[in-house]
Amino acid sequence: MVLEVVAEGRVQPIAGRDGIAATSGPIYAPRSRRPQGRTARELDEVLADWLADTGNRVPVRARDDAADAAGTPVYGMLARQVFQQGQAALFAHSATGLRRRAKVAEAVAAGRVTPVASEAAHHYLTIDCPGFALATSPDGEPRPWRTTITRRELDDELRMIRAACYLFVVGLSLMRDSEVQEIERGALTTYFGSPAIASRKIKRDPSQPELFWWVIEPVAEALAVAERLSWHSSHLFATLRPPAGKQLVGRRGIEAAEGIDFFIERVNADRDRTGLPEIPLAHVRPHMFRRTMSIITAREPDSEIALGLQLKHAARRALANRTTMDYGQMDAKWAKEFDHELEWAAARKLVDLLKARRDGEAVAVGPGAVRFHARLDNVINTLAADTNLRAQVADERAQIALLHTEFPDLHLGTLNHCMWDAGQAECQNGLPDDQRVKAPLIGTCKPALCRNSTVTPAHALIWLAEEEDLIAMSKDRRLAPPRREAVLIELADVQRITRAFKDQKDSN
Numbered sequence: 001m002v003l004e005v006v007a008e009g010r011v012q013p014i015a016g017r018d019g020i021a022a023t024s025g026p027i028y029a030p031r032s033r034r035p036q037g038r039t040a041r042e043l044d045e046v047l048a049d050w051l052a053d054t055g056n057r058v059p060v061r062a063r064d065d066a067a068d069a070a071g072t073p074v075y076g077m078l079a080r081q082v083f084q085q086g087q088a089a090l091f092a093h094s095a096t097g098l099r100r101r102a103k104v105a106e107a108v109a110a111g112r113v114t115p116v117a118s119e120a121a122h123h124y125l126t127i128d129c130p131g132f133a134l135a136t137s138p139d140g141e142p143r144p145w146r147t148t149i150t151r152r153e154l155d156d157e158l159r160m161i162r163a164a165c166y167l168f169v170v171g172l173s174l175m176r177d178s179e180v181q182e183i184e185r186g187a188l189t190t191y192f193g194s195p196a197i198a199s200r201k202i203k204r205d206p207s208q209p210e211l212f213w214w215v216i217e218p219v220a221e222a223l224a225v226a227e228r229l230s231w232h233s234s235h236l237f238a239t240l241r242p243p244a245g246k247q248l249v250g251r252r253g254i255e256a257a258e259g260i261d262f263f264i265e266r267v268n269a270d271r272d273r274t275g276l277p278e279i280p281l282a283h284v285r286p287h288m289f290r291r292t293m294s295i296i297t298a299r300e301p302d303s304e305i306a307l308g309l310q311l312k313h314a315a316r317r318a319l320a321n322r323t324t325m326d327y328g329q330m331d332a333k334w335a336k337e338f339d340h341e342l343e344w345a346a347a348r349k350l351v352d353l354l355k356a357r358r359d360g361e362a363v364a365v366g367p368g369a370v371r372f373h374a375r376l377d378n379v380i381n382t383l384a385a386d387t388n389l390r391a392q393v394a395d396e397r398a399q400i401a402l403l404h405t406e407f408p409d410l411h412l413g414t415l416n417h418c419m420w421d422a423g424q425a426e427c428q429n430g431l432p433d434d435q436r437v438k439a440p441l442i443g444t445c446k447p448a449l450c451r452n453s454t455v456t457p458a459h460a461l462i463w464l465a466e467e468e469d470l471i472a473m474s475k476d477r478r479l480a481p482p483r484r485e486a487v488l489i490e491l492a493d494v495q496r497i498t499r500a501f502k503d504q505k506d507s508n
Contacts, residue, residue, distance in 0.1 A: 040096050043083065047100055050082045051107050058107050062115035073104055074116060127154075138275035156266060158229065158240055163263035165226035166237060166256065169197075170289050173213050174297075174310045177286035178202040181253050183236050185227055188220050195220055213310060256286050349412060350403045353456060354379060365500035366447065366455040368419055375406045375419075411440050415462060416447035417454045426450035448493040460501050467491065467498045 059077045063070045075091040091097045134142045170180050182200045191212040200208045232238035235252035264279045297307050353363045357376040364372045379402045409420035418440045427441040447453040470491040
């Protein structure tokens with residue numbers, strides 16, 4: 001029917017959304033349509049209450065346009081402000097509409113107006129923000145996050161908060177995108193005494209069981225913020241459109257990819273105002289966070305079982321399953337970037353040991369202690385020999401750079417640090433050549449025997465506690481002879497380290 005009218009030439013060209021105001025002819029609005037089902041009398045009362053507040057101002061045209069003269073009310077925008085629905089027909093040239101226009105004209109005559117450029121400009125009306133939190137500005141001084149904000153900027157801020165909450169949860173919980181988006185109100189709980197999130201496992205499980213993911217407190221805080229932000233009656237991550245009347249507008253769930261892209265774009269665009277560091281432009285998607293955290297966690301000693309429990313790759317296990325181990329392995333695509341970052345993290349942790357070594361202390365024991373001390377001494381000698389570097393001894397960044405060069409393959413651990421050298425690695429001695437890898441095998445590490453192994457004072461308490469446990473176990477009369485012999489062999493290995501610590505303490 002519309003195309004037939006167009007074919008007759010009954011058309012009017014317009015230029016974008018702003019051109020709508022220039023169209024001629026009456027606006028069709030069925031008489032039965034009322035904002036949120038309210039009667040005319042109720043609408044009049046809403047308008048009267050709005051006008052009674054002297055802080056409310058009527059939007060008027062800043063300049064003449066095709067619709068009307070400068071200084072006249074923009075009724076479509078006013079309808080959105082007063083009735084939360086943009087229908088200029090509420091101020092139509094009917095008896096009811098004219099009565100409302102007369103009340104508005106009184107406010108205009110009293111000077112209670114806000115000039116706007118066009119009908120679409122309501123998104124850019126400036127709102128004062130006296131209650132915004134303080135943030136550190138690029139020059140290091142605290143100042144309000146914002147002093148003013150527009151409707152469009154407010155929409156962006158809300159989207160940024162939602163995206164930040166989502167990214168924080170998906171990045172640190174090891175949950176899939178679908179599992180994060182299934183989080184409901186009140187999902188924070190405890191599981192075996194630790195903070196956890198309750199959600200549903202969707203992938204490859206038609207029963208969608210409720211499961212639990214352990215989280216740290218900052219993740220719980222992010223979920224609390226997301227819960228306050230959500231308009232949805234049950235789910236935390238949902239569209240930002242508010243309820244209309246008794247019906248919820250919108251749907252649960254968000255477009256995660258769009259949210260991530262928007263977050264990166266806005267952080268980089270607002271750097272001059274926020275002082276936040278730039279986020280490198282790259283293809284970032286939810287599954288990458290889960291994969292990244294799995295790779296990092298898989299490098300921790302004895303992490304396979306814990307990682308499998310958190311990933312939910314298998315409901316039953318006595319040991320870590322093959323799926324978890326494969327998922328946590330670093331492939332060539334990821335290795336280059338992560339090895340670089342982990343090397344620098346390791347170097348940063350060596351700064352305190354370097355300071356102690358400069359004071360003449362022995363900072364490590366174990367089979368690799370001599371090589372470890374020699375490398376630290378190389379860094380100290382380099383700093384002492386170069387006048388420019390000597391002036392930067394107080395600058396940790398210079399020390400970190402030298403340590404990174406001296407310890408390119410250092411792997412930090414809970415029981416020891418590994419100065420990786422494939423030719424001296426005890427963890428791979430029993431493997432054929434075609435199965436040897438280019439990184440330590442944490443599960444087969446022999447920290448008391450391997451010449452790559454270095455034990456620092458930070459590890460001492462664990463070794464001393466292990467020695468006490470093994471001594472107590474060896475004295476148990478119920479222990480079978482073969483088991484007692486295995487315990488004594490293990491105790492001898494542990495005491496190689498603990499005696500070295502005791503001798504080091506006595507010499508100091």
